[in-house]
Amino acid sequence: MKMTGKKFDILIVGAGPSGSFAAEKLARRGVRVALFDGRPADEPKACGGGVTSKALNAWPHLLEAVGRTVSEIELYSPAGKRLHLKLKEPFAIYSRTAFDSYLRDRASRAGTHVIAERVSFRARASEAEDWILKSRDGVIWSAPLLVAADGANSPIAKKLAGALATSEMEVAFGYRAPLPERGDAPTVVAFLPGWAGYAWAFPRVDHISFGIATSQDAFDYQALDQLLWNFMVGYYRQRANRKANLWRARAQDKENDALIKDNLEREAERYAARIPGLAVKTWDTRHAVGPGWALLGDAAGFADPVTGEGIYYALRSAELFADSYLAGRPLDYERRWREDFGRELRRASEMRRRFYGNFWGAPFTERMIELAGAHRGIKRVLSELVAGEQGYVDLKRKLARSAIKPL
Numbered sequence: 001m002k003m004t005g006k007k008f009d010i011l012i013v014g015a016g017p018s019g020s021f022a023a024e025k026l027a028r029r030g031v032r033v034a035l036f037d038g039r040p041a042d043e044p045k046a047c048g049g050g051v052t053s054k055a056l057n058a059w060p061h062l063l064e065a066v067g068r069t070v071s072e073i074e075l076y077s078p079a080g081k082r083l084h085l086k087l088k089e090p091f092a093i094y095s096r097t098a099f100d101s102y103l104r105d106r107a108s109r110a111g112t113h114v115i116a117e118r119v120s121f122r123a124r125a126s127e128a129e130d131w132i133l134k135s136r137d138g139v140i141w142s143a144p145l146l147v148a149a150d151g152a153n154s155p156i157a158k159k160l161a162g163a164l165a166t167s168e169m170e171v172a173f174g175y176r177a178p179l180p181e182r183g184d185a186p187t188v189v190a191f192l193p194g195w196a197g198y199a200w201a202f203p204r205v206d207h208i209s210f211g212i213a214t215s216q217d218a219f220d221y222q223a224l225d226q227l228l229w230n231f232m233v234g235y236y237r238q239r240a241n242r243k244a245n246l247w248r249a250r251a252q253d254k255e256n257d258a259l260i261k262d263n264l265e266r267e268a269e270r271y272a273a274r275i276p277g278l279a280v281k282t283w284d285t286r287h288a289v290g291p292g293w294a295l296l297g298d299a300a301g302f303a304d305p306v307t308g309e310g311i312y313y314a315l316r317s318a319e320l321f322a323d324s325y326l327a328g329r330p331l332d333y334e335r336r337w338r339e340d341f342g343r344e345l346r347r348a349s350e351m352r353r354r355f356y357g358n359f360w361g362a363p364f365t366e367r368m369i370e371l372a373g374a375h376r377g378i379k380r381v382l383s384e385l386v387a388g389e390q391g392y393v394d395l396k397r398k399l400a401r402s403a404i405k406p407l
Helices: 017-028 053-058 060-064 096-109 155-161 221-240 251-267 280-285 311-326 332-355 364-374 376-387 395-404
Strands: 010-013 033-036 067-076 082-094 113-115 119-122 131-135 140-143 145-148 169-177 188-191 197-203 208-215 269-276 293-295
Touching: 010 017, 010 131, 010 140, 017 033, 017 096, 017 311, 033 096, 053 060, 053 082, 053 311, 067 364, 067 376, 082 096, 082 364, 082 376, 096 113, 119 155, 131 145, 145 155, 155 293, 169 221, 169 251, 188 364, 197 221, 208 221, 221 251, 280 332, 311 332, 332 364, 364 376
Parallel strands: 010 033, 010 145, 033 113, 067 188, 145 293
Antiparallel strands: 067 082, 119 131, 131 140, 169 208, 169 269, 188 197, 197 208
């Protein structure tokens, strides 16, 4: 929909989860909102699409989106040790195309003007002026409040809150691949051997999302892409033989592995994206709101620095901003997000290096899976961490308390 010179109360750039969720809440209360979706229809965001049970409990209507729920997950240590987790409450896996469309359609039905345009913005000369967004063919829109919800690379966020350092970015890349022709299709998270980060296999309704998340400053695409291919081939290898090793092929596996790889090379579709992973000092100094502007989701840096998970924080930041605006105090958004989830994300930044570092002569992730495999209490806490119900602030205390409880 094009509306030359149209004026709104709020302009939201980015129709991912945070932008659409905020737009829906605001439009339902009569706020005139324009939501800009500049992404090509065939370019969904690179994302595993996992939505934690914490998010599903907070917003049960998310289950109406077309996806699949998961109540079990397999974790692998860097050395290939397997831990099977049964989750107390399921989480969901969505294609981001389906999930984003669901939220965008809800925003539209609530009265949001959804505009499929890639826009540029012009800085205001003073706070008394409106923000101006302009399409490539010269159509303009204006409003006194501008919201950036357009991801980690947001040009608006860079202008208003400052650019993030390379070390505060993580990389996610992967492939969309066919579901196995035989055997099950488990949800898998495997911590990387020799790298900070993890690989995932998230089965969706009609395909599997494979990917790797790791830090930008140590990124080596060629080496990591080879590691991901090893992971993908190992995943399908295990569908034919459940006892096969995920990371390493035996001599008798090699012929079948070659067929698996040949098929994947024909059918897998690649994707890539950047994810914020803010440093501790940045959490203390960077703001997500100012006079006449606000940042949501990845544009604000709201992603877990340990796991890269950002959908819960995208939705929650949208909710907190909308509540602040509707209360007539939009600047309160800063206080609200810091009190609500700011401590957790800051604590995750403090823990990230140790989480992917060494502990008792081996990677911490290796020891964590070993201990969880031998101790029911630690396994329970780890399940809650995966589900999003266990935070980082009291994680150490919970692990220690669980470890000393009698079995």
